[in-house]
Amino acid sequence: xxxxxxxxxxxxxxxxxxxxxxxxxxxxxxxxxxxxxxxxxxxxxxxxxxxxxxxxxxxxxxxxxxxxxxxxxxxxxxxxxxxxxxxxxxxxxxxxxxxxxxxxxxxxxxxxxxxxxxxxxxxxxxxxxxxxxxxxxxxxxxxxxxx
Amino acid sequence: xxxxxxxxxxxxxxxxxxxxxxxxxxxxxxxxxxxxxxxxxxxxxxxxxxxxxxxxxxxxxxxxxxxxxxxxxxxxxxxxxxxxxxxxxxxxxxxxxxxxxxxxxxxxxxxxxxxxxxxxxxxxxxxxxxxxxxxxxxxxxxxxxxxxxxxxxxxxxxxxxxxxxxxxxxxxxxxxxxxxxxxxxxxxxxx
Numbered sequence: 001x002x003x004x005x006x007x008x009x010x011x012x013x014x015x016x017x018x019x020x021x022x023x024x025x026x027x028x029x030x031x032x033x034x035x036x037x038x039x040x041x042x043x044x045x046x047x048x049x050x051x052x053x054x055x056x057x058x059x060x061x062x063x064x065x066x067x068x069x070x071x072x073x074x075x076x077x078x079x080x081x082x083x084x085x086x087x088x089x090x091x092x093x094x095x096x097x098x099x100x101x102x103x104x105x106x107x108x109x110x111x112x113x114x115x116x117x118x119x120x121x122x123x124x125x126x127x128x129x130x131x132x133x134x135x136x137x138x139x140x141x142x143x144x145x146x147x
Numbered sequence: 148x149x150x151x152x153x154x155x156x157x158x159x160x161x162x163x164x165x166x167x168x169x170x171x172x173x174x175x176x177x178x179x180x181x182x183x184x185x186x187x188x189x190x191x192x193x194x195x196x197x198x199x200x201x202x203x204x205x206x207x208x209x210x211x212x213x214x215x216x217x218x219x220x221x222x223x224x225x226x227x228x229x230x231x232x233x234x235x236x237x238x239x240x241x242x243x244x245x246x247x248x249x250x251x252x253x254x255x256x257x258x259x260x261x262x263x264x265x266x267x268x269x270x271x272x273x274x275x276x277x278x279x280x281x282x283x284x285x286x287x288x289x290x291x292x293x294x295x296x297x298x299x300x301x302x303x304x305x306x307x308x309x310x311x312x313x314x315x316x317x318x319x320x321x322x323x324x325x326x327x328x329x330x331x332x333x334x335x336x337x338x
Contacts, residue, residue: 023321026320027321029324072330072331079236097338100334102327104264105261105267107263120333120334123263124323125326128315130319130320132253133309134252135226137203137226140165140169140171140228140299140304142157142161142228143173143227143229144154144232
């Protein structure tokens with residue numbers, strides 16, 4: 001049985017638990033911080049995650065310099081990440097081994113900031129939470145809730 | 148980030164095209180001071196009326212109403228049909244948003260740009276045109292409202308909701324983790 005360690009800002013708690021942890025458990029992996037086969041780093045990029053992201057990027061820098069780790073990095077907001085964390089570009093370029101670099105969409109796939117000859121870039125969709133179908137009513141509701 | 152102004156502008160155009168009271172606007176998730184209906188009306192020269200307590204069985208006929216949740220608590224029985232995801236960043240159209248909130252209900256997302264995610268996940272979305280990615284003021288709300296209204300008038304939005312719900316069942320957490328596991332296996336193959 002494989003073990004995954006998932007790292008991410010506290011602002012990503014819902015996504016981490018609702019999509020990633022649940023999904024790996026459904027695929028018969030174990031979510032645990034000890035002796036992981038794979039470490040999944042998430043970098044959010046949101047202003048509210050800036051402090052956590054800095055700390056996570058420091059840890060990532062250390063892990064990318066080591067030989068024995070399988071690492072995947074998920075970039076939630078690639079445009080904001082490069083503004084707030086410009087140091088990340090050099091860290092990716094100096095990685096010792098191949099690592100996975102995941103985007104939700106293709107817009108930044110060829111962005112120079114994320115270029116690295118060690119990166120295996122790929123798009124993996126955000127994924128849906130467990131949803132119920134919307135009940136069709138006479139009234140149409142248009143709008144937004146979250147910021 | 149999403150702007151109250153953009154949602155208001157879109158609603159204003161939609162209300163012009165749907166005067167039979169079957170469309171309700173909803174804005175939440177912002178500080179209460181940004182959601183004061185009187186301030187909104189003055190700020191944007193609009194004439195929205197507030198439904199303070201949403202009731203799915205109420206008759207809003209001819210009220211041309213906007214529902215604003217000052218407490219930022221979405222009523223459990225309020226299902227958003229068209230989920231506006233009009234992101235901006237630094238006065239431009241945002242290009243790298245995670246689009247997370249589009250994945251919390253099986254609604255029809257209304258987007259400017261969703262980082263290509265709408266293609267990857269094969270969702271039915273309304274895409275509102277804009278003049279330039281660098282100019283947030285170039286959004287064509289009237290055109291977007293027409294697209295939404297056509298869907299409403301034809302009833303086709305029901306098929307879109309079904310499609311998006313089915314898609315959400317496919318792109319679920321098990322599928323997503325499976326994609327990461329494939330990537331893991333690729334990494335292992337390099338060792």
